[in-house]
Amino acid sequence: MTPGRVTMYTCGPTVYRYAHIGNLRTYLMADWIRRILTADGNEVYHIKNITDVGHMRQELVEAGGDKMIMAALEEGKTIQEIGEFYADCFWRDETHLNILPAHVFPWASQHIPEMLEMVGTLMEKGSAYEAGGNIYFDVNSYAEYGRLSNNFGGDLLEGVRAEADPLKRDPRDFTLWKAAEPGRDVKWDSPWGEGFPGWHIECSAMAHKYLGERFDIHTGGVDNVFPHHEDEIAQSEGAFGNRHVNYWIHGQHLLADGAKMAKSAGNVFLIEDLATRGFNPLAFDTCV
Template identity: 55%
Template sequence: DSFDRGEDKMLVSARLEKKSPEEIAGYYTEAFMHDARMVNIRPAREYPRATAYIPQMIEIIAKLIERGHAYEVGGTVYFDIASFPAYGRLSRNTTDQLLSGTRGEVDPRKRHPGDFTLWKAAGEHRLQVWPSPWGPGFPGWHIECSAMSMSLLGDRFDIHTGGSDNVFPHHEAEIAQSEGVTGHQVVGCWVHGEHLMLSGTRMSKSAGNFFRITELVEQGFDPLAFRYLTLQAKYRTKLNFSPEAMSGADHALRQLRDRVAEWSAAPDGPRGDIDERFRAALADDLDLPGAMALVSELIRSDLAPGAKARLLIEWDRVLGLDLARAPEHGALPDGAAVLLTTRERARAAKDFATADRLRSELAAMGVAVTDTPDGQRWEVRRL
C-alpha cells in the first residue's frame, strides 16, 4: 500500500505532475470552491489545512502514549485499540472482527492487526517530513482530523459529518484518538452521507468517472439543476446520476422559477398548514425529498398564487435554488402576472373562451403562452 511506503495520493500526483504538494492541493481547493459557489453552498468559516496543525497532532500523540493508548516502535507510533474498549462502536465491529486500520501488509511489530498509525517514520525521498519526538516522519491519516476539529471546535461539539466510507476506519479511529486524549465523548452526533453514482459505480477521481459542475454548465445546464437533482434523494441513500435525470431536473427548475415569477405579483392569502409540514420534514432527519414533495403539493394546491410565491421564496432559504431569479426568457411586463394567474384559473374551470381571450391579451403584451400537460408555459418575446 502506498501509505506503508510513505506515500499518499497527493504526493503521488505531485511526483507524477512534477509539482509541489501545495500546488496540487491549491488547484483542487480552488476547483472545489469555484464549483461550490455555483451550487449555492455557503462558505465555511474555516478551511483548515492539515499541514498547519502538525504541532497539535504531535501533542495529541504524546498524550496518547502517556495515557497508555499508543506505543512507539522504530519511529512509528501506533494506537493500541485494546486500550480503548469502545473501539468498533460506530461501525458495529468487535475487536476480533476488525481488520487493520491502515491498509496494506500488517506491520509485525503491531500488538494487534487493527492498531492504526498515528505517526509514520519517514522513508527515503519523501516530499513532506516533519521532526517529532520519535524521529522524522509524518502524521497518519486519522490524527489530522482529531487535531483540526478539536483545535477549531473545542473538545465537545454537536455534529460531525462525512461520507459513508469514512465510518471505518477513519471515523472509528478519530473517536478513539479524540476520546482517548480527552477522556470523554467529543462528538454528539455522527452524520454520514451516501455517494453519487454513475452507471451503478461510485463517482471518484481515482476511478476517472467524475465530472465538475463547470462541465455541466458547458453542456447547457443550470448549475443549480444539479442541486435540484440532489434534493430528490435522502442524504443517506445513493443517488444515481444520468444525463436524463439532469435534463429532467433542469426542466423542473426552470418551470419552478417561471411559476414564482408568474405568481409573485399576485395577492397573498392564507397558507394552511403546509409551511409547518415543510419545517417538520426538515426536522425529520433532513428529509429533503419530503420537503420537495411539499413543493409539488404547494404548486398544485388551491392556495392563493401570491401565497404560493411567498412560501416558495421563503423555503428557498433552505433549498438554495434561486427561485426568485428572473427567468432567462425575460421578466414579465407589468400586469402580465395577474393575467397569467387569471388564465390558469380559467383553464382549471374549463372556461376556454376566457383562456383564449387572455392568451391573446398576453400575446399583445409580448408574452407567448403555451399549454402543456404540466400547466401553462410562457416566454417573453420582443414585440
C-alpha cells in the same frame, strides 16, 4: 453544549485532484444541515478541513505512493502549488453550488504541532506506543472501538484495512505518526524522529483546536465511517476522556450508471462537465 449554538465539523477535500459531483453531494448535505439549523434560529459554527498531509494509509506507504507527492510529480508542480490549485478549484465549485463557506478552512500541514501534542497525550495516557519510530494507537486501550461502524474484534471487515505491519501489537492498531522513509522530503521533526502524521490524527487535532474536546455534529462521506471516523473517535476520546461528537451524519455514495461514482470506475463527472452539457450547476442541488 451551548443552547442555540451548534458546532459542526466536516471532513473536507484532499487537494490533489478535482472534486467530482459525488464528493460535492456530501458537502451539499452538510450545507443543508447547516442552513436548516440556522433557519431554526441556531448559530452554527462550521469547520471544514483541507487535507494536504495526513491522508496516508499504511498500504500506500508500503507501495511508495503519496497522493500529494504523486500529483506534484505528475503535474510538475510543488506540493504547495498542487494543494493551492485544487483547493481553489474546490472553493470555486462550492460557490457554483451556492454552498455557504465554512467559518474556518484549516489546512492539515499547518497543524502539525497540534497533531504532535495529541499524539504525546495519547502516549502519556498509555493509549499509544512507539515501535520502529512509528507511533500506533493501541485499540485494546479503548473498549468501545467499533461502536460507530459496528465492526468489533474479529468481525472487522476484511479488506478495509490492508495493513501488513509486523510492528503492531494488534492488527487493528492504527498509525498516529509514521517515521519518514529514506529520501522523503515531506516530513517534520517530532519527539520520535522525523516523520509525518497518519490519516486520522489530523481531524481530531483540528477539531479539538477549533471546536474543543466535544462538539455537536461531524459530517462526511459514508466511506469515512470505517476506519477514519472510527479511529477518530478512539483517539479523541482516548486523549480527552469524554464523548467526542454528539451526532455523526454521513452521505451515501452517488451512483452513476448503476455503480459508485469513482475515478477508478471511469464514471466521474465534475461540475464543469454538467455546465458543458448545458446544465446550470444549481440544478444539481435540486436532484440529489
